[in-house]
Amino acid sequence: ILNVEQSPQSLHVQEGDSTNFTCSFPSSNFYALHWYRWETAKSPEALFVMTLNGDEKKKGRISATLNTKEGYSYLYIKGSQPEDSATYLCASLFSGGYNKLIFGAGTRLAVHP
Amino acid sequence: GAGVSQTPSNKVTEKGKYVELRCDPISGHTALYWYRQSLGQGPEFLIYFQGTGAADDSGLPNDRFFAVRPEGSVSTLKIQRTERGDSAVYLCASSPGTRGLYTQYFGPGTRLTVL
Numbered sequence: 001i002l003n004v005e006q007s008p009q010s011l012h013v014q015e016g017d018s019t020n021f022t023c024s025f026p027s028s029n030f031y032a033l034h035w036y037r038w039e040t041a042k043s044p045e046a047l048f049v050m051t052l053n054g055d056e057k058k059k060g061r062i063s064a065t066l067n068t069k070e071g072y073s074y075l076y077i078k079g080s081q082p083e084d085s086a087t088y089l090c091a092s093l094f095s096g097g098y099n100k101l102i103f104g105a106g107t108r109l110a111v112h113p
Numbered sequence: 114g115a116g117v118s119q120t121p122s123n124k125v126t127e128k129g130k131y132v133e134l135r136c137d138p139i140s141g142h143t144a145l146y147w148y149r150q151s152l153g154q155g156p157e158f159l160i161y162f163q164g165t166g167a168a169d170d171s172g173l174p175n176d177r178f179f180a181v182r183p184e185g186s187v188s189t190l191k192i193q194r195t196e197r198g199d200s201a202v203y204l205c206a207s208s209p210g211t212r213g214l215y216t217q218y219f220g221p222g223t224r225l226t227v228l
Binding site for chain 1: 116117144148153154155156157158161168169171172203204208211214215216217218219220221222
C-alpha cells in the first residue's frame with residue numbers, strides 16, 4: 001500500500017510568520033510529486049509538479065523542495081498572509097500508476113491577522 | 114479560459130437512490146479523472162479516462178459506481194443504490210495529456226450527502 005503522509009495536520013500562525021510543512025512518501029518507484037492549495041468552497045489550485053531529486057520550485061512567497069532518495073518534500077511560505085489560509089495537499093505518482101495521484105490528508109493552515 | 118466545472122455543487126439524496134454527477138473538463142484536455150474526498154482524508158483516486166475509454170478504474174469501490182465519457186469530453190459519475198458511506202466530496206480533474214508530469218486541473222467538487 002502506497003501511503004503519503006503530511007505533517008502537521010493543522011497549523012496556526014500569525015501574519016508575517018514564515019512557515020513550512022512536510023510531505024513524506026515511499027521513495028521506491030517514485031515518479032512525481034504534486035502540491036496543491038485548496039481554499040474552502042474553491043477548486044484545488046495546482047502549485048508545483050516536481051520530479052527530480054534536489055528540485056526546488058518557487059511561486060511568489062511559496063517554495064518547495066524535493067528529496068526523492070529519502071522520500072520527502074517541504075513546502076515553505078515566507079511572510080504568511082491571511083489569504084494564504086487554506087489546506088495544502090501533496091500527492092505522489094509512482095511507476096505503474098502514472099496518472100493516479102496518491103494524496104496525503106493535507107495540512108490546514110490558518111494565518112491570523 | 115474556463116476551468117473544470119462540476120454540477121451539481123451539492124446533492125442530498127436518500128439511501129438507496131440513484132445519483133449522477135457531471136464533470137465538464139477544460140476544452141481540449143484528453144485526460145479526465147474522478148476522485149472523492151471523505152471527511153478528514155485526502156482525495157482518493159476513483160477512475161481515469163483517456164479519451165472515451167476508462168484507462169484505469171481500479172479505484173471504484175464496488176459495482177455500484179460507474180462512470181462514462183461517451184464523446185471524450187463531458188463525464189458522468191453514476192452511483193446506484195447509494196449508501197451513507199458514499200457521502201463525500203466528489204472531485205473531477207482534467208489534464209492536457211497523460212503521465213504524471215502534466216498538472217491535473219480540478220473542479221470545485223460536488224458535495225454528496227446520503228441521508
